[in-house]
Amino acid sequence: NAGVTQTPKFQVLKTGQSMTLQCAQDMNHEYMSWYRQDPGMGLRLIHYSVGAGITDQGEVPNGYNVSRSTTEDFPLRLLSAAPSQTSVYFCASSSPGGGYEQFFGPGTRLTVL
Amino acid sequence: KQEVTQIPAALSVPEGENLVLNCSFTDSAIYNLQWFRQDPGKGLTSLLLIQSSQREQTSGRLNASLDKSSGRSTLYIAASQPGDSATYLCAFRSYNTDKLIFGTGTRLQVFP
Numbered sequence: 001n002a003g004v005t006q007t008p009k010f011q012v013l014k015t016g017q018s019m020t021l022q023c024a025q026d027m028n029h030e031y032m033s034w035y036r037q038d039p040g041m042g043l044r045l046i047h048y049s050v051g052a053g054i055t056d057q058g059e060v061p062n063g064y065n066v067s068r069s070t071t072e073d074f075p076l077r078l079l080s081a082a083p084s085q086t087s088v089y090f091c092a093s094s095s096p097g098g099g100y101e102q103f104f105g106p107g108t109r110l111t112v113l
Numbered sequence: 114k115q116e117v118t119q120i121p122a123a124l125s126v127p128e129g130e131n132l133v134l135n136c137s138f139t140d141s142a143i144y145n146l147q148w149f150r151q152d153p154g155k156g157l158t159s160l161l162l163i164q165s166s167q168r169e170q171t172s173g174r175l176n177a178s179l180d181k182s183s184g185r186s187t188l189y190i191a192a193s194q195p196g197d198s199a200t201y202l203c204a205f206r207s208y209n210t211d212k213l214i215f216g217t218g219t220r221l222q223v224f225p
Contacts, residue, residue, distance in 0.1 A: 042217040045213070048212065101159055101162045102213055104158075
């Protein structure tokens with residue numbers, strides 16, 4: 001199993017550009033989440049999904065969109081990038097059958113100029 | 114607001130010491146608590162998961178305990194090694210939410 005994979009590993013954007021961060025998992029997990037990690041702020045939940053076709057907002061959803069058309073994929077879209085979105089983004093997945101043990105991807109380091 | 118506090122924020126110890134990292138949480142309706150390790154520039158690696166019905170979990174030199182009544186969890190690292198140097202994060206899931214709430218971590222350095 002590859003576990004949770006994320007692409008790209010690094011990305012530099014200009015203010016106003018849009019892009020999609022990709023996340024996929026091969027563990028058949030129902031739950032998937034996106035977090036951002038900033039120095040001194042810890043991990044903050046952006047959006048999450050409890051199954052295909054179901055998404056909900058987390059703590060810091062503004063400026064981000066998600067969709068969940070399949071169990072495996074959970075892309076995160078930045079609509080119009082801003083310097084405040086410079087961060088490291090992590091995708092994670094878990095399953096009720098696994099006791100909700102959460103598994104993380106390697107992260108995407110995003111810089112917005 | 115649900116909160117998780119980790120103490121100390123940073124710790125530097127010589128190799129071979131036994132360590133205790135602390136995690137406290139405010140929500141008594143805890144479903145489970147998970148400890149993670151994060152190396153610089155890397156993702157989070159799951160170390161131990163404790164369900165609310167359990168008091169502790171062990172994996173190798175690591176032992177995590179959970180005391181729901183006091184809202185505390187501890188991660189015990191026996192015979193620390195330089196390879197244990199990393200940031201350790203705890204996070205809990207409440208019965209009241211589908212979300213995982215994270216602490217800000219303890220940065221551990223073990224020197225030879």
